[in-house]
Amino acid sequence: MSISSGARVGARWALVSVLAANMLVDALEVSATLVALPAVGSGLGAPVTGVQWIVTGFAAGFGGALLLGGRLVEWLGRRRVFLAALLVFAAASLGGALTDRLDLLVATRVVKGFCVALTAPTGLAIILAAVPDGEPRRRAVSLYSLFGAAGFCSGLLLSGSLTGAGWRWTLAFPAPVALALFALGLRVVPRESARPGGGPRWHxxxxxxxxxxxxxxxxxxxxxxxxxxxxAAAAAALVGVRAERASPRPLVDTALLRHAPLVRSALGAAALNGSYVSFLLVAVLDLRRGGWSSWETALAFLPAGAPLALTALHSGRIAARLGPARAVAAGAVAAPAGYALYPDSGAGGVRYAELLPSMSLVGLAFVLAFTALHLQATSGLAPGLRTAAGGLYQTCVQLGAALTPALTSALYATSGRSAALWLVTAVGLAGAGVALAGLAHPSTDPS
Incomplete structure (x- = not known):
């Protein structure tokens, strides 16, 4: 599937641009809907425990499909999976924007999460296969990563602009973009032969x-x-475990579960991402209740997302300079410190200057820990296991964003903002504990 050396450089960068633009759209899904949540809840008459599904449903679809997605790509081929996922993503975006039922909206969010679980890693795989090794590939992967990191900020600004005109516009916006990327993808994504996996597929x-x-x-x-x-969740998990154990080719190599750096990184990343999304969920509900507009809320959240986008091209160097274990520990401590500094709204409400220390610390946490966690997760593994380890790690990242906000929303609805923030801070502290334990057992490459 590689582009020949005689092919025009412009064709290669057209491919990278399409894939990077798709990564941008994928990444903005969480931040855009977070800002729009109060408006969606008001428009559909849904309580906090219902409207949180818009975020957690997406994360559940994303995390649940990542491991299976890699196998689907093997069976069907990268091009077909990528393009089909774009079409389904566009249809789900339009369906979610048009429905007046929360359950149907949640269903579209789960489907969109599933689609992103296919397009995000597949897009990177297409780049690795299509762009020659060396400087061209390094630049292509850097651009792809930069667009992914910038997606959160883009989603904030997009939602801040569109939600004021109506929350449906925020949900509908990705549809025409995905269709345009599909049309471009038909032209620029190279064809390749599918490589069917051996053995039965039902497992x-x-x-x-x-x-x-x-x-x-x-x-x-x-x-x-x-x-x-x-x-019921435990019963469903048991069915999955039994199918996995009976499979001649499991989705998860059990050797990965014995790799301590991967396990620590997965737990730490789940705590960091879950507490981060939950914190912003509490903050958006609190600020909108205090009279903030969607645009004002989006701007208030920028310090929590912009630092990662601004340092995306240098994140690997930061982690290498500090050492992954120290970078992870520093970020894991900064996050709960930021949560604890969230100001008490009081009678006069929250001011932007009061939010800045809290949001800035949370943004710093991701700058320090995000890339370092991934590097730590795959350290010491044989090259053939690193792709599978990355899939397992990313699954845990998304599961954290599905489970923690669900419990946070329940506490917010029954016990108020303070109790919800205590839970968020506790989850962040648990992640910090895992990271600090990692300092005592730093990752080392095998000799």
């Missing part, structure tokens, strides 16, 4: 479906406080 499908179902059931149980949902 992988059952495992992926059971994992997604278990996460959705657990999110529902946490948001509603129903033990029955937790039991």
């Amino acid at each position: 992988a499908v059952v495992t992926g479906g059971a994992l997604t179902g278990a996460v959705l059931l657990l999110v529902d149980a946490l948001a509603r406080g129903r033990w029955g949902g937790a039991v």
Whole structure:
């Protein structure tokens, strides 16, 4: 599938531009909907525990499909999976914007998460296969990563601009963009032969479906406080485990579960991402209740996302200079410090200057820890295992963003903002504890 050396450089960069633009759209999904949540809840008459599904449903679809997505690419080919996911993503975006039912909107969010689980890693795989090794590939991957990091800020600004005109515009915006990228992708994404995996495929499908179902059931149980949902989630997880154990080619190599740096990184990243999304969920509800507009809220959130975008091209150097374990620990400590500094709204409400220290510390946490966590997760692994380790790690990142906000929304609805913030801070502190423990057992490459 590689582009020949005689091909025009312009064709190669047209491909990279399409894939990077798609990564931008994928990445803005969380931040755009976060800012729009109060408006969506008001428009559909949904409580906090219902409207949180717009965020957690997307994360559940994303995390549940990542492991299966890699196998689908093997069976069907990168081009077909990427382009088909773009079409379904566009349809789900339009369907979510037009529906007046929360359950249908949530369903479209789960589907969109599934699509992003296919397009994001597949786009990177296409770049690695199509762009020659060396400086061209380094620049292409850097551009792809930069657009992903910039997606959060783009989503904030987009939602701040569109939500004022109506929350449906925020949800509908990705549809025409995805269709345009599909049309361009038909022209620039190279064709390649599918490489069917050997053996039966039903094990992988059952495992992926059971994992997604278990996460959705657990999110529902946490948001509603129903033990029955937790039991159903456990049963679905058991089905997935049994299918995985019976598979001649499991989705997860069990050797990865014995790799301590990967396990620590996955737990730490789940705590960091879950507490981060939950913190912004509490903040957006608090600020909108205090009379802030969607645009004002978006600007208030920028310090929590802009630092990562501004340092995206240098994040690897930062992690290398500090050492991954120290960078992770510093970021993991900065995050709960930021949560704890969130100002008490009081009678006069929150001012922007009062929010700045809290949001800035949270943004600093991601600058320090985000790339370092991924580097730590794959350190010491054989090259053949690093792709699988990355998929398992990213699955945990998304599961954190699905489960923690669900419980946070339940606490916010029943006990108020302070209790929800205490939970967010506790999750962040748990991640800090894992990171600090990693300092005592730093990752080392095998001799």
